[in-house]
Amino acid sequence: xxxxxxxxxxxxxxxxxxxxxxxxxxxxxxxxxxxxxxxxxxxxxxxxxxxxxxxxxxxxxxxxxxxxxxxxxxxxxxxxxxxxxxxxxxxxxxxxxxxxxxxxxxxxxxxxxxxxxxxxxxxxxxxxxxxxxxxxxxxxxxxxxxxxxxxxxxxxxxxxxxxxxxxxxxxxxxxxxxxxxxxxxxxxxxxxxxxxxxxxxxxxxxxxxxxxxxxxxxxxxxxxxxxxxxxxxxxxxxxxxxxxxxxxxxxxxxxxxxxxxxxxxxxxxxxxxxxxxxxxxxxxxxxxxxxxxxxxxxxxxxxxxxxxxxxxxxxxxxxxxxxxxxxxxxxxxxxxxxxxxxxxxxxxxxxxxxxxxxxxxxxxxxxxxxxxxxxxxxxxxxxxxxxxxxxxxxxxxxxxxxxxxxxxxxxxxxxxxxxxxxxxxxxxxxxxxxxxxxxxxxxxxxxxx
Amino acid sequence: xxxxxxxxxxxxxxxxxxxxxxxxxxxxxxxxxxxxxxxxxxxxxxxxxxxxxxxxxxxxxxxxxxxxxxxxxxxxxxxxxxxxxxxxxxxxxxxxxxxxxxxxxxxxxxxxxxxxxxxxxxxxxxxxxxxxxxxxxxxxxxxxxxxxxxxxxxxxxxxxxxxxxxxxxxxxxxxxxxxxxxx
Numbered sequence: 266x267x268x269x270x271x272x273x274x275x276x277x278x279x280x281x282x283x284x285x286x287x288x289x290x291x292x293x294x295x296x297x298x299x300x301x302x303x304x305x306x307x308x309x310x311x312x313x314x315x316x317x318x319x320x321x322x323x324x325x326x327x328x329x330x331x332x333x334x335x336x337x338x339x340x341x342x343x344x345x346x347x348x349x350x351x352x353x354x355x356x357x358x359x360x361x362x363x364x365x366x367x368x369x370x371x372x373x374x375x376x377x378x379x380x381x382x383x384x385x386x387x388x389x390x391x392x393x394x395x396x397x398x399x400x401x402x403x404x405x406x407x408x409x410x411x412x413x414x415x416x417x418x419x420x421x422x423x424x425x426x427x428x429x430x431x432x433x434x435x436x437x438x439x440x441x442x443x444x445x446x447x448x449x450x451x452x453x454x455x456x457x458x459x460x461x462x463x464x465x466x467x468x469x470x471x472x473x474x475x476x477x478x479x480x481x482x483x484x485x486x487x488x489x490x491x492x493x494x495x496x497x498x499x500x501x502x503x504x505x506x507x508x509x510x511x512x513x514x515x516x517x518x519x520x521x522x523x524x525x526x527x528x529x530x531x532x533x534x535x536x537x538x539x540x541x542x543x544x545x546x547x548x549x550x551x552x553x554x555x556x557x558x559x560x561x562x563x564x565x566x567x568x569x570x571x572x573x574x575x576x577x578x579x580x581x582x583x584x585x586x587x588x589x590x591x592x593x594x595x596x597x598x599x600x601x602x603x604x605x606x607x608x609x610x611x612x613x614x615x616x617x618x619x620x621x622x623x624x625x626x627x628x629x630x631x632x633x634x635x636x637x638x639x640x641x642x643x644x645x646x647x648x649x650x651x652x653x654x655x656x657x658x659x660x661x662x663x664x665x666x667x668x669x670x671x672x673x674x675x676x677x678x679x680x681x682x683x684x685x686x687x688x689x690x691x692x693x694x695x696x697x698x699x700x701x702x703x704x705x706x707x708x709x710x711x712x713x714x
Numbered sequence: 715x716x717x718x719x720x721x722x723x724x725x726x727x728x729x730x731x732x733x734x735x736x737x738x739x740x741x742x743x744x745x746x747x748x749x750x751x752x753x754x755x756x757x758x759x760x761x762x763x764x765x766x767x768x769x770x771x772x773x774x775x776x777x778x779x780x781x782x783x784x785x786x787x788x789x790x791x792x793x794x795x796x797x798x799x800x801x802x803x804x805x806x807x808x809x810x811x812x813x814x815x816x817x818x819x820x821x822x823x824x825x826x827x828x829x830x831x832x833x834x835x836x837x838x839x840x841x842x843x844x845x846x847x848x849x850x851x852x853x854x855x856x857x858x859x860x861x862x863x864x865x866x867x868x869x870x871x872x873x874x875x876x877x878x879x880x881x882x883x884x885x886x887x888x889x890x891x892x893x894x895x896x897x
Contacts, residue, residue, distance in 0.1 A: 277855075278757075278758055278855050279730070279854065279855025279856065280854050280855050281757045281758060281853070281854070281855045393817065394814075394817075395804060395811075395814040396797070396800075396802050396804045396814070397793065397796060397797065397814065397815065397818065398796065398800070399792065399793070399795070399796030400792075400796075405817070405818065405821060408821060408825065409821055412821070412824055412825050412828055415828060415829075415832075416828050419828070419831075419832050419835075423835060427757075431853065432850035432852075432853040432854075433848040433849070433850060433852065433853065434848070434850050437848070445836055445839070448835065448836070448839035449839045450839075451755060451848060451852075452755045452756050452757055452852060452853070453753055453754065453755055454753070454754045454755075454756075454760075454762070454767060454770050455753075455770050455772060455838075456839060457756075457759040457760075458762065458770050458772060459772050459774050459835060459838045459839065460759075460835075461759070462772065462774045462775065463774060463831065463834075463835045466774070466775070466778055466831050467828070467831055467832075470778075470824060470827060470828050470831065473824055474824055474828075477817075477820060477821070477824065480817075481817070688757075688758060688759060691757075691758040692758055692759050692760075695758065695760075696761075711761070713761030713762070713764075
């Protein structure tokens with residue numbers, strides 16, 4: 266058994282331990298670099314808006330970034346929900362970290378608008394929307410993503426209120442609407458109960474919205490633009506690999522926090538690596554399961570139109586990104602994660618997580634560049650395989666800049682909102698004690714609700 | 715005079731230890747006060763029933779259901795309106811075919827459920843408008859036990875709270891124990 270960090274077990278209830286937001290300064294080289302990347306991301310986005318509005322191929326790599334954000338930042342808050350649902354106390358220091366990724370997820374909406382505006386009409390091509398034209402796909406997809414983002418922000422906000430509200434006198438002194446925003450927080454038993462219920466209900470809706478958004482966007486930005494690509498498994502593949510990358514980015518963030526934030530880092534350790542590592546192994550195996558389920562059907566059926574689509578995303582056109590994906594998201598992580606030593610060390614598993622996140626980028630390239638850059642998305646089969654559409658300099662800058670912007674927004678959010686969930690950690694310290702049992706030590710954990 | 719004795723007044727006791735607060739709740743129960751009269755305030759969530767208090771009721775779970783029903787109704791109106799206004803028979807299927815509209819219904823239902831849940835949290839936090847008496851020491855880790863009592867029962871409540879050894883006992887007029895730093 267991997268012991269929790271001692272600091273987490275000894276949290277003071279009186280005076281209550283209050284977590285702090287990250288302290289950041291532009292004088293720090295890493296923060297300055299992130300800020301520069303963030304500015305680059307904004308500049309390149311504006312250039313794309315001005316020069317490439319409506320040009321679908323020009324939005325191919327931004328679509329990769331959109332799907333990358335939806336599969337990393339947007340997936341991360343699920344860890345907070347899942348660990349609350351399963352009463353996993355090991356995740357207490359990571360819940361706010363995971364939930365904070367709801368803030369950079371907002372960038373996905375900024376990307377979605379010009380991408381959806383570049384899509385061709387639905388008539389004459391495969392579509393999820395049949396003959397429904399009242400707002401599909403633009404309004405329907407934007408609304409679905411908005412629901413997901415709203416739910417993520419509500420989850421973050423409600424769970425942060427007890428840490429942000431301060432003493433009752435401060436809340437009482439606020440105006441009516443501001444007080445409402447702070448849930449009129451006084452710490453009554455009823456408020457605590459409503460807060461816990463809200464976290465669970467909104468978490469469940471977040472999971473439902475996450476799966477739904479992946480279904481819509483993988484179809485509207487992928488399958489419906491590449492004639493012959495018909496897969497009922499791909500949306501699930503996208504959602505599950507997103508969860509794999511969401512776990513990876515959370516572990517990576519945890520390792521960086523332990524390294525660079527002495528305040529938050531003392532609560533983060535190998536316990537989180539050991540627990541999330543097991544789920545990461547499962548998710549890594551799922552990568553292969555869903556890939557193989559998809560591949561085998563098409564390989565056996567040998568329908569020319571479906572085989573051609575598979576040749577684009579796997580075997581011929583984008584074979585290099587596919588190979589990199591297979592190595593970085595499956596082969597290497599699996600080979601490393603089967604060792605306890607790797608899985609139970611935050612530093613080592615962070616390295617594996619970095620591989621998975623990079624692999625995910627190549628995965629999204631092989632799936633979304635070809636459909637977005639495809640000049641003839643109409644019909645039911647491709648007449649010939651398209652040539653690979655490699656990124657130009659602006660695309661490379663866009664990918665680097667916008668992912669940098671995503672990280673910069675996360676760091677900024679972490680500098681405004683405490684990176685640890687103080688009230689849950691205090692409750693965890695109250696309900697988790699180390700006890701002597703015969704000749705050894707055990708942890709006694711209370712799970713009352 | 716009769717009206718004055720019917721009016722309820724509030725007392726707030728602050729305790730250092732959870733056991734003292736639980737003792738206070740038990741004494742209040744013994745003195746005839748029920749859970750509706752007692753409120754527990756803390757800076758850390760304690761398990762429900764830790765102080766011997768009854769089950770706290772809230773209506774939050776009704777909100778998602780109401781929202782889901784409203785959202786689904788809007789979804790149905792959206793899709794049926796769109797399909798009926800432009801009736802194209804596709805593949806011999808009905809104009810409004812369920813498999814083709816299920817994602818719109820899902821979206822509408824989810825939107826309604828999320829919005830109403832958020833509204834539900836705000837509603838449940840706003841009404842009633844918090845507790846009357848408060849003290850900033852609660853946010854410093856002390857546990858507050860507040861009790862609403864009719865004028866004639868106020869001495870009983872005060873005795874019950876004092877017997878559990880509070881560090882301070884407050885009424886609307888101020889501290890009843892003359893401790894410094896009270897509000």
